[in-house]
Amino acid sequence: xxxxxxxxxxxxxxxxxxxxxxxxxxxxxxxxxxxxxxxxxxxxxxxxxxxxxxxxxxxxxxxxxxxxxxxxxxxxxxxxxxxxxxxxxxxxxxxxxxxxxxxxxxxxxxxxxxxxxxxxxxxxxxxxxxxxxxxxxxxxxxxxxxxxxxxxxxxxxxxxxxxxxxxxxxxxxxxxxxxxxxxxxxxxxxxxxxxxxxxxxxxxxxxxxxxxxxxxxxxxxxxxxxxxxxxxxxxxxxxxxxxxxxxxxxxxxxxxxxxxxxxxxxxxxxxxxxxxxxxxxxxxxxxxxxx
Amino acid sequence: xxxxxxxxxxxxxxxxxxxxxxxxxxxxxxxxxxxxxxxxxxxxxxxxxxxxxxxxxxxxxxxxxxxxxxxxxxxxxxxxxxxxxxxxxxxxxxxxxxxxxxxxxxxxxxxxxxxxxxxxxxxxxxxxxxxxxxxxxxxxxxxxxxxxxxxxxxxxxxxxxxxxxxxxxxxxxxxxxxxxxxxxxxxxxxxxxxxxxxxxxxxxxxxxxxxxxxxxxxxxxxxxxxxxxxxxxxxxxxxxxxxxxxxxxxxxxxxxxxxxxxxxxxxxxxxxxxxxxxxxxxxxxxxxxxxxxxxxxxxxxxxxxxxxxxxxxxxxxxxxxxxxxxxxxxxxxxxxxxxxx
Amino acid sequence: xxxxxxxxxxxxxxxxxxxxxxxxxxxxxxxxxxxxxxxxxxxxxxxxxxxxxxxxxxxxxxxxxxxxxxxxxxxxxxxxxxxxxxxxxxxxxxxxxxxxxxxxxxxxxxxxxxxxxxxxxxxxxxxxxxxxxxxxxxxxxxxxxxxxxxxxxxxxxxxxxxxxxxxxxxxxxxxxxxxxxxxxxxxxxxxxxxxxxxxxxxxxxxxxxxxxxxxxxxxxxxxxxxxxxxxxxxxxxxxxxxxxxxxxxxxxxxxxxxxxxxxxxxxxxxxxxxxxxxxxxxxxxxxxxxxxxxxxxxxxxxxxxxxxxxxxxxxxxxxxxxxxxxxxxxxxxxxxxxxxxxx
Numbered sequence: 013x014x015x016x017x018x019x020x021x022x023x024x025x026x027x028x029x030x031x032x033x034x035x036x037x038x039x040x041x042x043x044x045x046x047x048x049x050x051x052x053x054x055x056x057x058x059x060x061x062x063x064x065x066x067x068x069x070x071x072x073x074x075x076x077x078x079x080x081x082x083x084x085x086x087x088x089x090x091x092x093x094x095x096x097x098x099x100x101x102x103x104x105x106x107x108x109x110x111x112x113x114x115x116x117x118x119x120x121x122x123x124x125x126x127x128x129x130x131x132x133x134x135x136x137x138x139x140x141x142x143x144x145x146x147x148x149x150x151x152x153x154x155x156x157x158x159x160x161x162x163x164x165x166x167x168x169x170x171x172x173x174x175x176x177x178x179x180x181x182x183x184x185x186x187x188x189x190x191x192x193x194x195x196x197x198x199x200x201x202x203x204x205x206x207x208x209x210x211x212x213x214x215x216x217x218x219x220x221x222x223x224x225x226x227x228x229x230x231x232x233x234x235x236x237x238x239x240x241x242x243x244x245x246x247x248x249x250x251x252x253x254x255x256x257x258x259x260x261x262x263x264x265x266x267x268x269x270x271x272x273x274x275x276x277x278x279x280x281x282x283x284x285x286x287x288x289x290x291x292x293x294x295x296x297x298x299x300x301x302x303x
Numbered sequence: 304x305x306x307x308x309x310x311x312x313x314x315x316x317x318x319x320x321x322x323x324x325x326x327x328x329x330x331x332x333x334x335x336x337x338x339x340x341x342x343x344x345x346x347x348x349x350x351x352x353x354x355x356x357x358x359x360x361x362x363x364x365x366x367x368x369x370x371x372x373x374x375x376x377x378x379x380x381x382x383x384x385x386x387x388x389x390x391x392x393x394x395x396x397x398x399x400x401x402x403x404x405x406x407x408x409x410x411x412x413x414x415x416x417x418x419x420x421x422x423x424x425x426x427x428x429x430x431x432x433x434x435x436x437x438x439x440x441x442x443x444x445x446x447x448x449x450x451x452x453x454x455x456x457x458x459x460x461x462x463x464x465x466x467x468x469x470x471x472x473x474x475x476x477x478x479x480x481x482x483x484x485x486x487x488x489x490x491x492x493x494x495x496x497x498x499x500x501x502x503x504x505x506x507x508x509x510x511x512x513x514x515x516x517x518x519x520x521x522x523x524x525x526x527x528x529x530x531x532x533x534x535x536x537x538x539x540x541x542x543x544x545x546x547x548x549x550x551x552x553x554x555x556x557x558x559x560x561x562x563x564x565x566x567x568x569x570x571x572x573x574x575x576x577x578x579x580x581x582x583x584x585x586x587x588x589x590x591x592x593x594x595x596x597x598x599x600x601x602x603x604x605x606x607x608x609x610x611x612x613x614x615x616x617x618x619x620x621x622x623x624x625x626x627x628x629x630x631x632x633x634x635x636x637x638x639x640x641x642x643x644x
Numbered sequence: 645x646x647x648x649x650x651x652x653x654x655x656x657x658x659x660x661x662x663x664x665x666x667x668x669x670x671x672x673x674x675x676x677x678x679x680x681x682x683x684x685x686x687x688x689x690x691x692x693x694x695x696x697x698x699x700x701x702x703x704x705x706x707x708x709x710x711x712x713x714x715x716x717x718x719x720x721x722x723x724x725x726x727x728x729x730x731x732x733x734x735x736x737x738x739x740x741x742x743x744x745x746x747x748x749x750x751x752x753x754x755x756x757x758x759x760x761x762x763x764x765x766x767x768x769x770x771x772x773x774x775x776x777x778x779x780x781x782x783x784x785x786x787x788x789x790x791x792x793x794x795x796x797x798x799x800x801x802x803x804x805x806x807x808x809x810x811x812x813x814x815x816x817x818x819x820x821x822x823x824x825x826x827x828x829x830x831x832x833x834x835x836x837x838x839x840x841x842x843x844x845x846x847x848x849x850x851x852x853x854x855x856x857x858x859x860x861x862x863x864x865x866x867x868x869x870x871x872x873x874x875x876x877x878x879x880x881x882x883x884x885x886x887x888x889x890x891x892x893x894x895x896x897x898x899x900x901x902x903x904x905x906x907x908x909x910x911x912x913x914x915x916x917x918x919x920x921x922x923x924x925x926x927x928x929x930x931x932x933x934x935x936x937x938x939x940x941x942x943x944x945x946x947x948x949x950x951x952x953x954x955x956x957x958x959x960x961x962x963x964x965x966x967x968x969x970x971x972x973x974x975x976x977x978x979x980x981x982x983x984x985x986x987x
Contacts, residue, residue, distance in 0.1 A: 358835060359834055504920075534907065
């Protein structure tokens with residue numbers, strides 16, 4: 013059989029190359045920029061020449077912005093800028109680490125449930141549903157009362173509470189992919205289940221998971237803020253945005269800046285994570301759909 | 304079933320129902336402007352069947368949507384679409400809406416998605432009737448039963464109350480046809496109506512369309528990628544490639560004496576039931592064109608055996624062959640002779 | 645277990661399917677996807693398997709390569725009963741038995757590069773080191789008509805349907821299997837591309853000495869590639885015969901109906917005289933006796949009471965019908981049943 017009928021489609025290939033240039037909107041870059049700035053400040057807080065966030069100066073209470081205190085002082089004379097930056101540390105630590113627990117544990121459970129199905133799926137889904145049924149605030153209260161209010165405990169608690177959501181996202185994503193022909197093709201090659209999970213499923217599931225992760229970060233910052241506002245989160249004198257908002261409540265008439273600055277910082281950060289997460293999800297979804 | 308009637312001449316002297324003049328449809332995409340339809344002109348007389356044949360990406364679906372003014376929002380349409388003398392591109396939204404469903408009807412490829420899964424079949428048929436013909440509930444119901452019977456659905460009174468998922472693929476397509484026929488449209492556009500169906504069901508559905516078309520003296524545009532489907536059931540065939548019509552002729556003339564090499568290649572690529580097994584198929588080399596990156600010349604030139612420099616450089620105009628009704632767009636047409644099949 | 649009309653030195657068939665039954669539960673009922681199907685496939689031949697949607701041909705394909713579980717029956721490949729294999733022995737056997745699917749773009753992982761995808765079978769089988777694998781990947785891509793330099797580092801979505809199918813074929817060929825099951829490999833491709841891919845498959849078959857099980861619903865395409873053809877309806881085989889014979893003179897009424905219904909690219913040909921009647925029944929509730937009887941113009945009382953066995957009506961031809969279109973040859977009136985898989 014002559015092979016002249018076999019086509020070298022090389023010429024056509026050069027022309028059919030698709031240049032995907034996702035023109036990300038300006039808003040995305042602004043949001044990413046803000047996150048970058050906050051992260052950088054939080055990481056380098058110790059190296060910056062800041063006044064101590066916990067030094068109280070009772071003579072300089074509620075001072076407006078000045079050369080010494082760039083953003084003024086709070087109701088106990090502590091430097092606002094320093095408190096904001098160190099507060100960012102706490103908010104971001106909990107905000108990123110807690111969903112990370114959810115991502116790793118929940119993502120794994122969800123993928124296993126979605127691919128292996130059967131009894132394992134039933135067990136995982138049931139356990140996760142049980143966890144979801146616990147009233148989260150009550151659980152948080154009870155656990156912090158029992159274990160103590162530390163950043164680490166807070167992270168673990170919120171992290172565990174976020175597992176069900178990640179499990180659901182991962183499972184749904186895995187279910188929709190596991191029946192596609194390329195997974196079938198991998199099984200037909202004799203690949204082990206582990207290899208299929210790692211090489212075929214994970215690269216496809218990770219993108220929607222990361223998009224969801226960023227949205228979860230946004231939510232967690234608010235949750236941590238709420239807990240701290242209620243006095244159940246990070247204990248004083250460690251600064252946290254939520255705590256700062258709580259402290260600023262009593263000075264709203266005299267120096268509203270004390271409450272609004274941390275609120276503003278939290279708002280912008282949550283918004284930024286939302287925008288980045290949404291944009292990533294929009295980019296990854298259509299390409300999945302078109303395939 | 305008798306053999307097909309001899310070809311009738313095209314409609315130049317008679318009143319034409321549909322005239323498309325130099326229609327272009329452009330879509331902005333991240334890769335550049337996509338010319339889905341690139342200067343198409345056609346006409347269709349009342350009661351005639353036009354087969355619009357092309358592969359994926361040839362623009363045939365987009366052209367059909369351009370006729371009914373159902374293009375995506377980002378699309379830009381230029382040219383004229385005259386339906387019974389009225390220019391549809393200049394009509395307002397409300398008159399267009401009244402036209403659609405009543406005078407111009409559509410049947411789509413996938414009856415799974417073209418029918419609303421949460422409404423009963425009866426209510427979907429009745430919806431068109433009450434909307435366009437202002438029938439009351441009882442009259443609409445009777446008419447719906449008549450229509451279901453006409454399209455060959457057994458026990459129509461009971462099946463009125465069923466949902467689309469309770470029908471098989473072929474039955475669903477019949478329902479879609481019933482909806483399309485309900486207001487006695489003058490033009491029915493069927494976009495690949497049988498591609499998703501089995502070959503035995505395909506024959507039934509095509510037969511149904513032909514029968515209803517004859518009965519109602521309806522014009523029919525049958526869009527398909529399968530030349531064989533067009534061969535048996537159309538009066539004229541227009542072959543599309545890269546958004547342009549490359550050949551247009553009465554059906555018999557097209558198959559007997561095709562002029563454009565693409566048409567010939569398309570017919571040759573169909574495996575012949577008469578030839579022995581393992582006969583190599585006559586494939587068309589290369590790939591379908593990228594519609595965002597069309598060259599200045601003939602769109603088929605990169606894949607054409609007979610192409611030369613002129614073909615790559617200049618776009619061939621649409622020319623008429625000797626007998627007047629046969630048009631083609633090629634610098635080096637195949638000689639007029641008795642052709643394949 | 646040799647076929648009566650093969651050369652004496654040929655060994656036993658490469659693939660032998662015996663009484664295969666595949667069912668699965670759906671909603672409130674059971675889908676009888678494959679019901680007692682038996683056939684053999686000799687080394688180096690192409691068997692075309694034809695049927696409409698719901699006939700079970702895709703399920704049969706997957707059951708043969710053990711992508712889905714069979715309820716009963718045997719699949720014997722190169723003398724080994726595949727049901728007896730598990731774990732790494734099954735994985736080792738899989739290298740000799742590959743499958744190509746219908747939707748080429750969906751058969752490729754959108755997040756992996758083509759080079760990695762085509763190399764995957766080698767990695768799974770533990771063959772070669774990195775250089776060796778790359779060499780073989782390049783070889784496979786060239787063999788299917790793709791330029792390796794332009795293909796290796798790209799992703800599936802950058803290619804057209806036809807090119808993706810070439811990549812899938814390259815992946816299937818890279819381990820140099822003995823049998824490839826082609827599950828509707830060209831149905832989702834354009835007409836002009838189909839011919840290219842069919843020619844490619846034929847060329848690859850010759851070059852690598854493959855045996856093919858070619859599944860399709862398009863009778864014209866099946867004729868072009870097959871040595872023998874099997875027709876399936878609602879989970880059962882209707883007839884099996886050499887290609888020329890079955891197209892020239894179909895023995896089963898369903899085969900005749902299929903042939904009649906094919907549109908021909910000839911406007912002068914009369915539109916089909918016998919338009920098929922009705923639609924295939926649901927595979928969850930197949931008719932009693934002969935499953936085709938609800939649409940068969942020759943159906944009689946016997947057809948609803950007694951299921952026709954697959955029996956030989958001429959040399960190398962078997963039909964499952966009480967009233968086949970071909971008269972049962974006098975010398976072969978013994979009526980062997982399908983349990984013996986003897987054809």
